[in-house]
Amino acid sequence: METENKLIRRDALEKLFSQWLAEGKRILAPKKCGDKIDFAPVQTLDEVSLDQVQTVQSPKTAVFPRVEELFSFKSMDGRVQIRERDNDALPETVIFGLRPCDAAAFASLAAIFTWDCPDSLFSARLGKMTIVGLACARADEYCFCTAVGGGPGATQGSDVLLTKVSGDEYLAEILTAKGRSVAQAGAGLFKAATAETKESHLAKVEPAFALDKITPALAAWFDDAAFWEEQSRRCLGCGACAYVCPTCACFDIQDEGGVSGKRLRCWDSCGFSLFTLHTSGHNPRPLQSQRWRQRLMHKFAYMPERQQVLGCVGCGRCSRACPVDMNILEHLRAIAEAKP
Amino acid sequence: MDALKNKARELLAAKTVQVVIGYGRGSGGAARAVFVREASKADTLVFDDGCRQNLAVYLMKPEVRKLGKAALVAIPSTLRAVLQLAAENQVGEHDLLALVVTPAGEVVQLATLQAIEAHVASLDPDLSTAEKEELKKYEALSLEQRRQFWQEQFSRCLKCYACRAACPLCYCSRCTVECNQPQWIPVPAHDLGNLEWNVMRAMHLAGRCVNCGDCHRACPVGIPLYLLNQKLISDVFANFNFRSGMAVKTDNAMSTFKPNDSEDFIR
Numbered sequence: 147m148e149t150e151n152k153l154i155r156r157d158a159l160e161k162l163f164s165q166w167l168a169e170g171k172r173i174l175a176p177k178k179c180g181d182k183i184d185f186a187p188v189q190t191l192d193e194v195s196l197d198q199v200q201t202v203q204s205p206k207t208a209v210f211p212r213v214e215e216l217f218s219f220k221s222m223d224g225r226v227q228i229r230e231r232d233n234d235a236l237p238e239t240v241i242f243g244l245r246p247c248d249a250a251a252f253a254s255l256a257a258i259f260t261w262d263c264p265d266s267l268f269s270a271r272l273g274k275m276t277i278v279g280l281a282c283a284r285a286d287e288y289c290f291c292t293a294v295g296g297g298p299g300a301t302q303g304s305d306v307l308l309t310k311v312s313g314d315e316y317l318a319e320i321l322t323a324k325g326r327s328v329a330q331a332g333a334g335l336f337k338a339a340t341a342e343t344k345e346s347h348l349a350k351v352e353p354a355f356a357l358d359k360i361t362p363a364l365a366a367w368f369d370d371a372a373f374w375e376e377q378s379r380r381c382l383g384c385g386a387c388a389y390v391c392p393t394c395a396c397f398d399i400q401d402e403g404g405v406s407g408k409r410l411r412c413w414d415s416c417g418f419s420l421f422t423l424h425t426s427g428h429n430p431r432p433l434q435s436q437r438w439r440q441r442l443m444h445k446f447a448y449m450p451e452r453q454q455v456l457g458c459v460g461c462g463r464c465s466r467a468c469p470v471d472m473n474i475l476e477h478l479r480a481i482a483e484a485k486p
Numbered sequence: 487m488d489a490l491k492n493k494a495r496e497l498l499a500a501k502t503v504q505v506v507i508g509y510g511r512g513s514g515g516a517a518r519a520v521f522v523r524e525a526s527k528a529d530t531l532v533f534d535d536g537c538r539q540n541l542a543v544y545l546m547k548p549e550v551r552k553l554g555k556a557a558l559v560a561i562p563s564t565l566r567a568v569l570q571l572a573a574e575n576q577v578g579e580h581d582l583l584a585l586v587v588t589p590a591g592e593v594v595q596l597a598t599l600q601a602i603e604a605h606v607a608s609l610d611p612d613l614s615t616a617e618k619e620e621l622k623k624y625e626a627l628s629l630e631q632r633r634q635f636w637q638e639q640f641s642r643c644l645k646c647y648a649c650r651a652a653c654p655l656c657y658c659s660r661c662t663v664e665c666n667q668p669q670w671i672p673v674p675a676h677d678l679g680n681l682e683w684n685v686m687r688a689m690h691l692a693g694r695c696v697n698c699g700d701c702h703r704a705c706p707v708g709i710p711l712y713l714l715n716q717k718l719i720s721d722v723f724a725n726f727n728f729r730s731g732m733a734v735k736t737d738n739a740m741s742t743f744k745p746n747d748s749e750d751f752i753r
Binding site: 179180181182184202203212213287288375378379380382383384385386388389390398400402410412413415418419420433434435465467469470471473476 | 512513514516518519520521539543544547548549550642644645646647648650651652659664672673674675676679700703704706707708
């Protein structure tokens with residue numbers, strides 16, 4: 147579809163919010179939660195926090211919640227009845243104000259959840275979601291979108307991308323059919339665009355490393371145990387990096403209940419010592435260094451090889467959330483340097 | 487800072503220790519843990535007010551333990567964690583020595599657990615005035631208000647277990663949450679799972695926590711775990727006149743049976 151540029155003022159955006167709510171849509175947007183900013187349901191634009199570099203958690207919760215029921219079951223007279231989820235009951239959602247890196251991350255998630263057998267719950271949630279991104283006017287030292295194919299004003303993944311071009315005016319790029327529906331439904335709210343372009347309003351993010359060096363370098367470093375130990379020695383083995391990551395998709399299945407109950411899908415992390423522990427007691431990755439290597443290999447080698455998409459969008463959340471400052475950018479730079 | 491670098495260099499060169507676990511510069515110039523194994527690398531060590539991580543957590547990591555005897559750059563809560571670990575038979579004399587940087591920048595080497603104990607005796611283990619004030623506000627809440635407060639806080643818990651990983655006294659190689667026959671604590675990060683996990687974590691630390699605050703600082707969603715810990719520290723002291731991490735040999739308040747216990751239910 148051809149991109150169409152429009153302008154929208156803040157007061158018109160507010161009206162768009164009311165319109166979405168009147169249509170029965172749920173709006174998720176960055177919002178102050180305690181002393182952190184995270185995606186939460188909002189009713190008005192005033193509730194939305196727009197100036198932070200990033201939220202703590204990623205918007206993946208909208209399509210892959212930290213716990214979700216896959217189905218419920220009931221045992222009766224020796225037979226088990228399964229009740230599937232009613233995907234039609236899932237809410238139509240507008241996710242608003244997410245950064246271009248986050249919008250791009252849905253492609254990585256989709257590559258996993260629709261890889262061999264499409265996940266109906268994930269697909270239904272994504273299908274019911276309209277993505278209204280907001281370009282970045284600021285970046286910080288943890289951001290590296292431009293090294294992994296993105297950018298502060300990149301459009302990939304967004305249905306509409308907004309860029310603030312003046313105090314209360316946004317350039318709106320209408321990018322997809324869903325984006326066009328937004329523009330059509332809010333017909334009186336959008337204005338014709340001027341010659342103004344977004345470039346001068348975007349953060350400057352210099353490419354932090356050469357991506358084409360990473361995958362071959364990972365293969366070269368793979369068996370160098372000392373290298374991975376050096377990189378990961380201070381890692382504590384928690385799941386903070388994976389849980390704030392917009393593309394980490396590992397999950398664990400838990401059944402709750404007895405003769406009747408439900409099957410739940412819960413987030414999991416390759417950082418945990420139990421992650422690949424086999425029933426036999428054998429663990430192919432018994433060391434934290436091997437688990438750290440797995441995290442990088444999965445994102446920068448296995449996913450590009452198998453799903454032709456990177457498992458990282460350079461949002462920097464894992465580095466910001468890490469209790470011991472495992473800065474992924476610093477580690478990737480070290481990996482990209484030629485192996486001696 | 488020079489005194490610390492010199493001391494580290496000297497200890498590594500003389501092979502008194504195989505690794506110095508200290509602080510170096512990380513992202514944005516903030517302090518982070520470093521593991522110095524060669525005298526020539528001692529210059530990477532720093533020490534300032536930003537050095538807050540309780541590095542005793544690394545004494546229990548197999549990847550660090552295998553490096554050999556450690557010199558541990560220690561702030562007060564690190565020393566108390568070491569004593570508590572020693573009291574629980576998790577570290578011994580041969581595992582470490584502690585390096586304390588004084589406000590004047592001098593380095594005091596505590597070569598034995600006895601020396602650490604003597605040093606800790608000079609510290610005030612009580613909660614700070616600010617901590618006591620916040621605790622008083624919390625204690626003024628009704629039980630129902632407290633339940634609501636924690637329900638709201640725990641609703642944000644992701645179960646990433648960063649609190650557990652950052653804690654020097656959460657050292658079980660297999661935590662209760664990872665035992666599933668039977669399953670004691672629900673794995674999902676739903677309301678019940680989060681409540682049980684957080685209560686269990688706090689209670690396992692009751693009478694053991696040294697109030698370093700690393701669990702709270704590690705929490706990506708900012709749950710004020712320190713409030714739970716400090717409430718328990720305060721209650722354990724009020725009821726048992728006991729403070730953790732003050733002595734090499736101690737009977738933990740919550741896990742010691744005495745035949746003459748004042749409570750009937752335990753006999």
